[in-house]
Structure formats: C-alpha cells, structure tokens
Amino acid sequence: EVQLVESGGVVVKPGGSLRLSCAASGFTFGDYTMHWVRQAPGKGLEWVSSITWDGINTHYIDSVRGRFSISRDNSKASLYLQMDSLKTEDTAFYYCAKDGLWWAWGQGTLVTISS
Amino acid sequence: ETELTQSPGTLSLSPGERATLSCRASQSVSNTYLAWYQQKPGQAPRLLIYAASSRATGIPDRFSGSGSGTDFTLTISRLEPEDSAVYYCQQSGTSLITFGQGTRLE
Numbered sequence: 524e525v526q527l528v529e530s531g532g533v534v535v536k537p538g539g540s541l542r543l544s545c546a547a548s549g550f551t552f553g554d555y556t557m558h559w560v561r562q563a564p565g566k567g568l569e570w571v572s573s574i575t576w577d578g579i580n581t582h583y584i585d586s587v588r589g590r591f592s593i594s595r596d597n598s599k600a601s602l603y604l605q606m607d608s609l610k611t612e613d614t615a616f617y618y619c620a621k622d623g624l625w626w627a628w629g630q631g632t633l634v635t636i637s638s
Numbered sequence: 639e640t641e642l643t644q645s646p647g648t649l650s651l652s653p654g655e656r657a658t659l660s661c662r663a664s665q666s667v668s669n670t671y672l673a674w675y676q677q678k679p680g681q682a683p684r685l686l687i688y689a690a691s692s693r694a695t696g697i698p699d700r701f702s703g704s705g706s707g708t709d710f711t712l713t714i715s716r717l718e719p720e721d722s723a724v725y726y727c728q729q730s731g732t733s734l735i736t737f738g739q740g741t742r743l744e
Contacts, residue, residue, distance in 0.1 A: 558735070568675075568683065568726055570735040582733045618682060622730070625688035626673065 525549040525627040527619050532632030539609050539636075545602040545619030545629060553597035556622035559604050561615035562631075569615075572604065573622070587613075609636045640665050640729050644738035651743070657714040659741045661727035666707045671731030674703055674712045677740075678723045686725075687712060714743075 531543040543559070559571040572583045572593040581593050592605040602619050616631040641664040651657055661672075669690035675683035685694040687703035690710060702713045714721055727738040 567724075567740045568677075568728075568737040570737065573733070573735070584734070624670070625685055625692075625694060626728075626730070628682050628685075630682050 525621060527621065527627060527629030529617060529619050529629045529632040532617065532634045534635045534637060535609055536638050537609060537611055537636055541606045541609065541634060543604040543606065543617055543619075543632060543634070547600045547602065547619075547621070550621065550627075552595075552600035557593075557595060557602045558620040558622060558626075559593060559602075560618045560620055560628075561613075561634075562618070563612070563615040566615075571617070574602070606634070609634075611636045639734050640667060640732055640736050642727055642729060642736050642738035644725075644727060644741045646741060647739075648742045648744065651717055653717050653719055655717050657712075657717055657721070657743055659712040659714075659725055659743070661705075661710040661712070661738050663708045663710070663729060667710075667729045668731045669706055671729055672703075672705075672710050673728045673730070675726045675728065676721075676723045677726065683726065717743075 526548045528546045535541050556575050558573045561569050561571050574581045574593045578595050590608045594603045614636045616633050618631045619629045621627040643662045645660045672690040674687040676686050677683045686697050686701050691703045700715050704711050724740045724742050726740050
C-alpha cells in the first residue's frame with residue numbers, strides 16, 4: 524500500500540525558513556515524479572512544485588519560484604520542500620503526492636506563517 | 639497554464655437525486671491526465687476518477703466520469719448523505735498542474 528507521510532509543519536514568522544519532508548513507502552520511490560500541493564485554510568487546492576524521478580527537472584508555481592526548492596533523496600525514499608522568505612500567504616496545509624496514472628496523497632502538514 | 643473552471647460553484651440536492659458536476663478547460667486536456675477528487679472537511683483529497691473515466695479502487699459505481707478535450711463531467715447517481723463534500727477536477731498533462739476551484743455539493 525502506498526503511504527506518504529509529511530512532516531515539518533510549524534508556525535514561522537514572515538521572512539523565515541522551513542523544510543518540509545515526505546517519507547514514502549509501498550512503492551518504488553525512485554521511479555516516480557513527486558509533487559507538493561497546498562491548500563490555504565478554506566480555499567482550494569493549489570499545485571506548488573514537482574520533481575522528476577531523477578531529481579533533474581523541477582517545476583514551480585510562479586508565486587513560489589525563487590523562494591521554494593524541491594528536492595529528493597531516492598536512497599531514503601524521501602521528498603523535501605525547502606521554503607525560504609516565507610509570506611503570510613504561504614500559510615496552508617502542504618501535501619506531498621505521487622505522480623502516475625493516478626495520484627496518491629499524504630495526509631498533509633500545516634504550515635502557519637504569522638508574526 | 640491550463641485553467642480549469644468548475645460549475646456550478648455550489649450544488650444543493652437531495653438523497654437519491656443525480657448530481658452533474660462540470661469541469662471546463664481553457665485548452666484541450668488529454669483524457670489520461672484528467673482526475674476528480676472528493677474532499678471532506680479536515681481530510682486530504684480522495685481520488686475518485688482518473689484518466690477522465692476510470693474509477694479509483696473502492697469507489698462505488700454511483701460515481702462516473704466522462705468527457706474529452708475541454709469538457710469533462712463527474713456524475714453521481716443516487717446521491718447519499720455522505721456524498722456531501724467539495725469536488726475538484728485536476729489536469730496533470732502539462733508541467734504546470736492545475737486544479738479547478740471546486741464544486742461544493744450539499
């Protein structure tokens with residue numbers, strides 16, 4: 524069974540940094556593109572970033588490009604999101620998701636940006 | 639960027655009725671890359687339909703997906719109370735993945 528477990532969500536002040544992690548199991552992690560998707564409280568789903576299986580190609584939504592960095596460690600079956608220069612509008616649940624014909628999602632971790 | 643527009647914004651129906659949810663794309667989306675999700679408060683999105691019309695594991699056959707190109711539909715026949723949720727469509731056929739804004743089903 525595919526399992527994705529996010530961690531690292533905390534309360535951070537504007538301008539601060541944070542690194543989210545996602546531990547994957549139940550599938551061959553190194554074979555799949557992975558994603559981060561977020562959802563601000565009471566709002567819809569917003570794709571944030573993706574990384575190909577080999578870590579070579581990455582993509583970002585415009586609002587986070589240059590501030591967030593996605594990475595992965597296939598030897599640890601782990602996905603990461605380094606978040607810098609955080610803004611209040613980055614407050615959201617952050618989900619990691621496995622690509623494929625169908626996506627599998629984690630349960631999310633809450634990031635709160637507040638002074 | 640492929641924009642997805644869902645309609646209606648809110649749908650109020652009774653148990654036993656049929657719900658028809660629409661997702662319109664700003665440019666053509668391959669069926670392979672169109673999915674539907676259900677989300678209830680405090681929960682992660684739950685995959686209902688992938689590849690436009692394939693039901694995910696464990697999803698009742700009351701849920702069906704159809705469409706192609708720029709127009710896709712999620713149909714829920716014989717509504718049950720537990721179907722109250724927000725439903726999202728998603729396209730993953732481009733490097734910039736997008737979601738519709740959601741339809742709230744009451």
